[in-house]
Amino acid sequence: MHKDINSPRIVTIEEVIQETPTVKTFVFEDKFSNIALPGQFLMVWIPRFEELPISIMISEKKNYSAITIRKRGYASSALFNFKKGDKIGIRGPYGNSFTVKDNFKTIILIGGGTGMVPLVKLLNSLRVKELAIIIIMGSKTKEEIFFVDIINKILEHHNSFRLLISTEDGSFGVKGLPIDIMNDILQKKKEYGNIDMIYTCGPELMMKKIYDIASEKQIPIQASLERYMKCGIGICSSCCINDLLVCYDGTIFNNEQLQNLSEFGISYRDKTGRIQKYIVDD
Amino acid sequence: MDDNLSIDIVGINLKNPLIVASGFLGLSQSIFNRLINLGAGAIVSKSISLLPREGYKNPTIVPINTNSYINAVGLANPGLDYFLYEISNNKVPVFISIVGSNYDDFSHLVNKLKNFNILGFELNLSCPHVEKMGMEIGDDPNAVYDIVRIIKKNTDKPLFVKVGIGKSDIIKTAKVAEEAGADGITAINTIRAMKIDIDTGYPVLENKIGGLSGASIKPIGVRCVYELKKNLQIPIIGCGGILSYEDVIEYLMAGASAVQIGSVLGLEGLNSFKEILNGLYKYLRIKKYKDLSELVGIAQRY
Numbered sequence: 001m002h003k004d005i006n007s008p009r010i011v012t013i014e015e016v017i018q019e020t021p022t023v024k025t026f027v028f029e030d031k032f033s034n035i036a037l038p039g040q041f042l043m044v045w046i047p048r049f050e051e052l053p054i055s056i057m058i059s060e061k062k063n064y065s066a067i068t069i070r071k072r073g074y075a076s077s078a079l080f081n082f083k084k085g086d087k088i089g090i091r092g093p094y095g096n097s098f099t100v101k102d103n104f105k106t107i108i109l110i111g112g113g114t115g116m117v118p119l120v121k122l123l124n125s126l127r128v129k130e131l132a133i134i135i136i137m138g139s140k141t142k143e144e145i146f147f148v149d150i151i152n153k154i155l156e157h158h159n160s161f162r163l164l165i166s167t168e169d170g171s172f173g174v175k176g177l178p179i180d181i182m183n184d185i186l187q188k189k190k191e192y193g194n195i196d197m198i199y200t201c202g203p204e205l206m207m208k209k210i211y212d213i214a215s216e217k218q219i220p221i222q223a224s225l226e227r228y229m230k231c232g233i234g235i236c237s238s239c240c241i242n243d244l245l246v247c248y249d250g251t252i253f254n255n256e257q258l259q260n261l262s263e264f265g266i267s268y269r270d271k272t273g274r275i276q277k278y279i280v281d282d
Numbered sequence: 283m284d285d286n287l288s289i290d291i292v293g294i295n296l297k298n299p300l301i302v303a304s305g306f307l308g309l310s311q312s313i314f315n316r317l318i319n320l321g322a323g324a325i326v327s328k329s330i331s332l333l334p335r336e337g338y339k340n341p342t343i344v345p346i347n348t349n350s351y352i353n354a355v356g357l358a359n360p361g362l363d364y365f366l367y368e369i370s371n372n373k374v375p376v377f378i379s380i381v382g383s384n385y386d387d388f389s390h391l392v393n394k395l396k397n398f399n400i401l402g403f404e405l406n407l408s409c410p411h412v413e414k415m416g417m418e419i420g421d422d423p424n425a426v427y428d429i430v431r432i433i434k435k436n437t438d439k440p441l442f443v444k445v446g447i448g449k450s451d452i453i454k455t456a457k458v459a460e461e462a463g464a465d466g467i468t469a470i471n472t473i474r475a476m477k478i479d480i481d482t483g484y485p486v487l488e489n490k491i492g493g494l495s496g497a498s499i500k501p502i503g504v505r506c507v508y509e510l511k512k513n514l515q516i517p518i519i520g521c522g523g524i525l526s527y528e529d530v531i532e533y534l535m536a537g538a539s540a541v542q543i544g545s546v547l548g549l550e551g552l553n554s555f556k557e558i559l560n561g562l563y564k565y566l567r568i569k570k571y572k573d574l575s576e577l578v579g580i581a582q583r584y
Contacts, residue, residue: 008344010481047484048484235306235307235548236342236355237309238358240310243312245307248551272359272360273364
C-alpha cells in the first residue's frame with residue numbers, strides 16, 4: 001500500500017454539478033483518486049463538520065476525480081452547501097475494487113441512488129471491453145434520476161449495452177424497483193443469455209434481495225457494502241460485519257463471502273458498536 | 283514455532299507476546315476470534331464503560347507522517363450490558379479494558395465482567411482525550427490507589443494498570459498502582475498531541491486534541507518501560523509504536539514481559555502478526571536464545 005495515501009490532502013472543489021434536487025457531484029484534482037479502482041473510497045473531511053467514507057466518482061474533466069453525495073445527514077448536508085473554490089480534505093483511496101474477468105460475456109450492473117457511483121466508475125473501466133452490459137438503476141421519481149448522460153457518454157461507442165431505469169412512482173421508465181427489472185431479465189434467458197456477474201451497490205436491503213435471487217439462480221455477485229466508519233484503514237472495527245471489516249476486507253464482497261455474513265441485510269453496528277437491526281419497510 | 287515464543291505473565295501463559303492494544307479492533311467477538319487465528323497472543327478489548335458511548339464525531343483518527351496516528355475516538359464503546367452479551371461465548375484470550383468516572387463504576391464493571399471467560403482486566407487510567415475519564419484520574423495518585431483497591435477487592439482476576447504520559451510522574455503512578463495491588467503495568471498509552479491543517483487553519487480532529495500512537499512515541503515508550511522496570515516488582519507490558527520484531531525485542535530488553543501492538547495493524551495490515559512472529563523466531567535462533575524470557579530486562583544491566 002502507498003503509505004502516502006494516508007496523509008490527509010486538502011483539495012479545492014473545482015466544479016459542483018447539481019445532479020438532482022438532493023444530489024450533487026463535487027469535482028477536484030487529486031493524483032491518487034485518479035488512479036483509484038472502481039469501488040474504492042476516500043475518507044472525506046468536511047472541515048469543522050465531519051469525516052465520511054465516500055465512493056470515488058469519475059469526472060468528465062481529464063485528470064480530475066469527483067465525489068457524489070446525497071443530502072441526508074449532518075455531514076452530507078453540510079457538504080451539499082459547499083461551493084466551487086471551497087476546500088475539503090481527503091485520504092485514501094481505500095478498500096478493494098470490483099473485478100471483471102476477460103472471459104465474461106454478459107454482466108448486470110444494478111444500483112440505486114448514489115450507489116451508482118462505483119458502478120459508473122466500473123463502466124468507465126470497461127469502455128474497451130467486448131462485453132454485453134445491462135445497467136439497471138432506480139429512483140423514487142423522475143426528478144431523482146441522475147447519471148444517465150454520463151453513462152450514455154461512457155458507452156457511446158459500445159454496441160452492446162442497455163440502460164434500464166425504474167421509478168417507484170412510474171414517472172419514468174418501468175414503474176417499480178430495479179429488482180423488478182432484473183427479475184424480468186433473468187427470466188428472459190433466451191434474449192439475454194447467461195449472466196456472468198451481477199455488480200451491485202445501493203441500499204443494503206435491496207442488495208440482500210438481489211443476492212438472494214442471484215444465489216437461487218447461481219449467478220455470481222459482487223456487492224459493495226456500506227457501514228459507519230471511523231478510521232477507514234482497518235483498525236477501529238466500527239465497520240465490522242461478522243468477522244470482516246468493510247473498509248479493509250471490502251467494501252466489495254463476493255457471493256462466497258456474503259453467504260457467510262449472517263449480518264448482511266439483517267443488521268449493522270451503530271456508533272457505540274451495538275448491533276442494530278435494519279428496519280424492513282415492506 | 284509458537285513453542286518458544288510463548289510467555290508467562292501474572293500466571294497466564296500466552297502463545298506469544300503480541301497482545302492487541304486496547305482501542306484497536308476491540309468490540310466484536312467475531313473479530314477477536316479472527317485476530318487470534320491470525321496470530322495474536324491475546325487481545326485487550328476497547329475500554330468498556332458502564333453506559334454506551336458514541337464517542338466524538340469524525341475525524342477521530344488522523345494519520346501523521348507515514349507511521350503514526352493521532353486519535354480522539356472518545357472512548358466509543360457499546361457499554362457494559364451489551365458487551366457482556368457480545369463476549370458471552372468467548373473462548374479466546376481476552377483482557378477487558380475498563381474505564382469509569384467514579385469508584386462505583388469500577389466495582390460495577392468488574393463484578394459483572396469477572397464471571398465471564400476472560401483473562402483479566404486492564405484499567406485505563408491514561409486516555410488522554412476524554413474529560414473525567416482516563417488521564418484525569420490517572421493524574422491523581424489517591425484516586426489510582428483507591429480504584430485499584432476497589433477492583434482487587436472485587437476480583438481475583440489479574441489487573442493491569444495502563445499508565446501514560448500525563449501531568450504526574452509515570453513511575454510514581456505505577457508505584458502507587460503496585461502498592462494498591464495491581465498485578466502488572468501496561469506502558470504507555472498514547473500521548474496528547476494535535477494536528478492542524480495549515481491550508482485552512484483548522485485542527486483536524488473533532489476534539490482538536492488526541493493521543494499520538496505509532497513510531498513517533500516508541501523511544502518514549504522504551505524509556506518508560508526501562509525506568510518502570512527499575513522501580514517495580516510487578517511485570518510490565520510494553521506498548522507504544524511497535525511496528526516490527528526489532529521493536530518488540532527492544533521493549534523486552536528494556537524490561538517488558540509482553541507487548542501490545544496496534545498502529546502496525548493499520549500501517550501493515552492484519553498479517554503483521556505473522557511477520558513479527560517470524561522475525562522473533564529467527565532472532566531467537568540466530569542469537570541462540572532459548573525463549574523470549576531470556577531477553578526481558580537485558581538492558582537493565584547497563
